[in-house]
Amino acid sequence: MSGGGDAGREVRDLLVLAAVRHAASEGWTAAAIRAGAGELGIDAVDAERILRGGPRTLFRALNDWADERMAAAVGGASRSRLSERVETAMLARFDALLPWRESVARGVAFAAMPQNTGLGFACHCRTVDRMWRACGDRSHDFSFYTKRAILAGILAATTLVWLEDRSADGAATRAFLRRRLANVARIGRLRGRAERLADGLTGLARRPSVFHRGRRPAL
Numbered sequence: 769m770s771g772g773g774d775a776g777r778e779v780r781d782l783l784v785l786a787a788v789r790h791a792a793s794e795g796w797t798a799a800a801i802r803a804g805a806g807e808l809g810i811d812a813v814d815a816e817r818i819l820r821g822g823p824r825t826l827f828r829a830l831n832d833w834a835d836e837r838m839a840a841a842v843g844g845a846s847r848s849r850l851s852e853r854v855e856t857a858m859l860a861r862f863d864a865l866l867p868w869r870e871s872v873a874r875g876v877a878f879a880a881m882p883q884n885t886g887l888g889f890a891c892h893c894r895t896v897d898r899m900w901r902a903c904g905d906r907s908h909d910f911s912f913y914t915k916r917a918i919l920a921g922i923l924a925a926t927t928l929v930w931l932e933d934r935s936a937d938g939a940a941t942r943a944f945l946r947r948r949l950a951n952v953a954r955i956g957r958l959r960g961r962a963e964r965l966a967d968g969l970t971g972l973a974r975r976p977s978v979f980h981r982g983r984r985p986a987l
Contacts, residue, residue, distance in 0.1 A: 780818050782808055784829045787819070791871040796823040796878040824887055827875060830868075831891040837864035838895075839902040851949045853903040858923060858945060861895075862930050862938065873931050896920045922948045 787804030794800035801822065805815035819825045841860030842853055865872050879888025896919050905915065925948065930941045 779810075780829070781833065783810060783815060783818055784826060784833060785868075787826055788830050788868045788871045791826075791874055792868070795874055796827060796871075798822050801826060823878070824884065827878060827884075827887060828891060830865075830875070831895060834861050834864050835895055835898045837861065839898060842902040850903060850905075851953060854899065854919070855942075855945055855949060857899045857902055858926060859938070859942060861899075862927075862941065869931065876927070876931070892920060892924070896923060899923070918952055922952070 783801075783804055785804075786807050787801045790800040790803040790807075791797075794803060801815055801819055802812055805812055810818075816822075819829070821828075838857050838861040842857045848856070876888075878884055879891070893916070896916050900915060900919060907915065922945070926941060926945045929944045930938065933941045935941075
């Protein structure tokens with residue numbers, strides 16, 4: 769989130785979280801922002817200035833707030849395996865949003881509205897990119913896109929599970945995420961074997977062969 773210095777940032781964060789709390793009942797609307805501002809004793813005009821752009825700015829601001837908590841959590845897991853860092857990042861993001869899970873559910877519906885699909889897609893992509901970078905990925909080749917596309921699908925699916933998860937300590941979400949990550953790792957290993965096999969066959973095809981024109985197979 770941006771703001772005029774640390775004090776401005778702190779006020780904006782407080783307003784965002786207060787407004788999001790009211791989004792559970794008011795939806796992602798100007799009414800939720802006004803209710804959050806009233807709770808904090810912030811004038812409605814000032815609230816409108818702080819969150820210029822209204823509910824769409826509120827949606828983007830919460831997304832950024834959660835991403836920051838996610839990145840901070842991964843910093844303490846820098847020595848773990850990549851899949852473990854991804855798991856840490858995603859679960860930390862869910863933990864940060866847990867107090868506002870009902871509001872997040874309504875936010876998913878808000879982002880699905882035709883006028884907001886671009887906003888929802890942009891925020892989702894930005895979160896995925898931040899997640900990969902927080903986990904230490906610095907790729908710039910074709911894998912840059914494939915990794916993000918795969919993680920985008922995992923994040924979307926796991927979010928839907930998390931929204932309905934009422935198990936102790938989010939065990940259902942954690943189990944689902946680990947299965948998805950394990951499937952991706954398995955596919956990666958199979959792809960690696962296929963690529964090595966293809967390379968071997970290519971090398972074999974380049975060698976002189978009894979099937980080359982002009983030669984007969986030995987009897």
